[in-house]
Amino acid sequence: MDRPITLHQPPRLEIGTGAARTLGTWAEGAARPLVIASGPTQQYVERLGLSGDVRVIDNVPPEPDIPAFEAVLEVARAHGPDLVVGLGGGSVLDVAKLTAALWDSPQALAEVAGPNRVSGRRTRLAQVATTAGTGSEAGIRALLTDPETKSKVAVESPYLLADIAILDPELTYSVPxxxxxxxxxxxxxxxxxxxxxxxxxxxxxxxxxxxxxxxxxxxxxxxxxxxxxxxxxxxxxxxxxxxxxxxxxxxxxxxxxxxxxxxxxxxxxxxxxxxxxxxxxxxxxxxxxxxxxxxxxxxxxxxxxxxxxxxxxxxxxxxxxxxxxxxxxxxxxxxxxxxxxxxxxxxxxxxxxxxxxxxxxxxxxxxxxxx
Known part of the structure; x- marks a missing residue:
């Protein structure tokens, strides 16, 4: 009990049926949102009520590797988002964290691997979970697969923490x-x-x-x-x-x-x-x-x-x-x-x-x- 620990939590949590619809109000003023999703989750983008020049990436694969993340990063840099939204399961949410932290940063992925190496520059980040498993929307870690070593690359930083996490059970109804x-x-x-x-x-x-x-x-x-x-x-x-x-x-x-x-x-x-x-x-x-x-x-x-x-x-x-x-x-x-x-x-x-x-x-x- 007397051992020091630090507990990070998103400053805002929305939970309940229909909660996804609250994101548009929270994100009001965002001009260039970037929604990172997967094939099964892109159907929920309209429920988020986002406005502005919304760009959607809908091809994040399960268990994404470094090349898959770099492809997302390239799209993000071309779009220049002022809000990154993760809409999916743990793989999507992890990619969203890293994208928000690195698309406009001089740091490369290899430079932030490990604990507490992210510089602190980050675009606003919203995490909308569509599965009930990883809990990635709550956390400060992100994992990618290195295709050469077949091992996981882990990044841990409080700068990966979402500004808002949304848990809407309606988004999980279609999960087999x-x-x-x-x-x-x-x-x-x-x-x-x-x-x-x-x-x-x-x-x-x-x-x-x-x-x-x-x-x-x-x-x-x-x-x-x-x-x-x-x-x-x-x-x-x-x-x-x-x-x-x-x-x-x-x-x-x-x-x-x-x-x-x-x-x-x-x-x-x-x-x-x-x-x-x-x-x-x-x-x-x-x-x-x-x-x-x-x-x-x-x-x-x-x-x-x-x-x-x-x-x-x-x-x-x-x-x-x-x-x-x-x-x-x-x-x-x-x-x-x-x-x-x-x-x-x-x-x-x-x-x-x-x-x-x-x-x-x-x-x-x-x-x-x-x-």
Missing amino acids: PAVTAATGIDAMAHCVEAFTNIRAHDLIDAYARLGISLVGRFLRRAVENGADSEARAGMMLASYYGGLCLGPVNTAAGHALAYPLGTRLSLPHGLANAIIFPHVLAFNQPVRPEKTAEVSAALGLAGAGSPEGLLMAAHGFCADLGVEMRLSAHGAEAPALEGWAGEAHAIRRLMDNNPRDMSVEDIHDIYRAAL
């Missing part, structure tokens, strides 16, 4: 059930990994508990009925709480193990984390029994008193939501797993947060169990 499930489990993983982290803090624990509880109450409902506004709003709030957990505490082994699955198999971030989540939860149970018991109770996991029982229960929870949990079904082959284990083990910014030491062989065992 399987994606709803995977991104919802990712939101939960953010909360759980922060909750059981060696850097855990009482303030962040409170947000984590709220997020885990909301997932337990609303994820299944959101999967079964995409137009359940209360469930969708509950999951967006859970995702936001997960994003708050990331700033001061961050994730741990679960996300480290998920990253090679994203870069090597091109798995969406949420799906990669959903596959890994039960395995790391069970692995850490012996050193975090009380907190793991809280997680199990919130999710209604029966028979979770031992690591073996917990693994089965948590795996069943994810699979019952419609997540394909077998890595082999996503193209993974056994000979590649050892190399991926080494890659995951090398992500020390996350692995060093894990409450239980995890060797390369431990990671290899988890990948084999998930195959």
